[in-house]
Amino acid sequence: AQSVTQLDSHVSVSEGTPVLLRCNYSSSYSPSLFWYVQHPNKGLQLLLKYTSAATLVKGINGFEAEFKKSETSFHLTKPSAHMSDAAEYFCVVSEGFQKLVFGTGTRLLVSP
Amino acid sequence: DGGITQSPKYLFRKEGQNVTLSCEQNLNHDAMYWYRQDPGQGLRLIYYSQIVNDFQKGDIAEGYSVSREKKESFPLTVTSAQKNPTAFYLCASSIDWASTYEQYFGPGTRLTVT
Numbered sequence: 001a002q003s004v005t006q007l008d009s010h011v012s013v014s015e016g017t018p019v020l021l022r023c024n025y026s027s028s029y030s031p032s033l034f035w036y037v038q039h040p041n042k043g044l045q046l047l048l049k050y051t052s053a054a055t056l057v058k059g060i061n062g063f064e065a066e067f068k069k070s071e072t073s074f075h076l077t078k079p080s081a082h083m084s085d086a087a088e089y090f091c092v093v094s095e096g097f098q099k100l101v102f103g104t105g106t107r108l109l110v111s112p
Numbered sequence: 113d114g115g116i117t118q119s120p121k122y123l124f125r126k127e128g129q130n131v132t133l134s135c136e137q138n139l140n141h142d143a144m145y146w147y148r149q150d151p152g153q154g155l156r157l158i159y160y161s162q163i164v165n166d167f168q169k170g171d172i173a174e175g176y177s178v179s180r181e182k183k184e185s186f187p188l189t190v191t192s193a194q195k196n197p198t199a200f201y202l203c204a205s206s207i208d209w210a211s212t213y214e215q216y217f218g219p220g221t222r223l224t225v226t
Contacts, residue, residue, distance in 0.1 A: 009152075043116075043202055043217035044155075090154060090170060100215065102154030 002027045002095040006103035014111050020076040023091030026072060033068045033074045034092035035065055038105075039087045047089075050074065061085070086110045115139065118203050123223045125197075133221045135203035142208045144186040145184045145215065148172060151198040154177045158201075160184055183198035190223065197225045 025031060032051045036044040048059025055067040065076045066089040074091060091103040116137045125131045137144065143162050149156040157170030161180040175194025182185050186205075190197045200222050204215040 004154075036217075039219070041200075041222065042116075043219045044204075045217070046214045047213055099157065099160075101156075102156075104152065106152045 001030065002029075002093050002101050003092050004093050004101055004103040006089075006106050008106050008108065009104070010107045012109040013081045015083055016080050019076070019081045019085065019093075019108065021089050021108065023074045023076065023103060024072055025074060025091070025093045027073075027095075032052065033065075033067060034094070034100070035059065035063070035074075035076050035094060037087050037089065044090065045090050047076070053085040056073055066071045071097040081110050083110050083112065116203060116205055116216055118201075118218040118221050120221060121219065123221055125223070125225050128192045129225075129226055130192060131190050131225075132200055133198075133203075133216060133223070135186045135188065135191065136184055137186075137203075137205045137218075138184060139214075139216060141205035142183070142185070142215070143206045144180065145203065145206075146170075146176070146186070146188045147202045147204065148176065149202060149220075154165040155202060158188065190225075197223060199223060203208055 005024045012107045022039045034049045035047040038044045047063050048057045050057045050067045053086050058064045088105045088107050090105050116225045119134045145160045146158040149155050156172050158176050159178040161167040164183050167180050177189045202220045203218040206213045
């Protein structure tokens with residue numbers, strides 16, 4: 001079975017500094033991988049997705065992620081954090097035919 | 113505007129009562145899903161539907177029921193058999209059942225049962 005591990009439950013950064021949210025996955029197939037963001041009491045919004053094309057994936061709001069098969073990682077990065085980036089982020093792997101497996105989430109805190 | 117709507121945003125019920133959560137989409141998507149979210153946990157799949165008049169149990173279907181009579185609508189009923197119904201419920205849809213397509217999420221319904 002496929003699984004996702006988000007290595008940090010909370011990450012704190014200062015505004016203007018880089019963001020790194022870590023995600024490792026296990027998969028028996030060629031996976032599809034996604035990062036979603038959730039603001040408090042809201043639904044999830046897709047940031048970016050990897051579906052076996054380019055290994056460096058660019059998403060919305062300046063986020064990007066790199067698929068590294070040898071490390072089974074799909075870390076999310078952003079060069080400079082903004083206050084509006086404070087939210088919960090979910091790494092997700094597709095277990096074939098749209099059955100998504102969610103990580104437990106990483107809460108990003110951004111201080112002025 | 114295309115999207116997914118869930119109503120109501122907040123719902124309160126007494127223990128022992130069934131309650132139905134609404135989910136409507138105007139994206140013309142074939143596949144729809146229901147998830148449950150609890151604090152500190154990722155989303156868990158309750159039910160999914162690949163096409164009208166068809167649906168399948170997800171990982172935590174016990175105590176829940178669904179119907180898919182129309183392409184646009186996928187209501188979820190939380191029955192009195194669900195032992196811990198208080199949670200945040202999210203509905204989603206995708207173009208079809210292929211794994212490369214992202215899911216689009218509604219704003220969620222927070223259910224509180226006392």
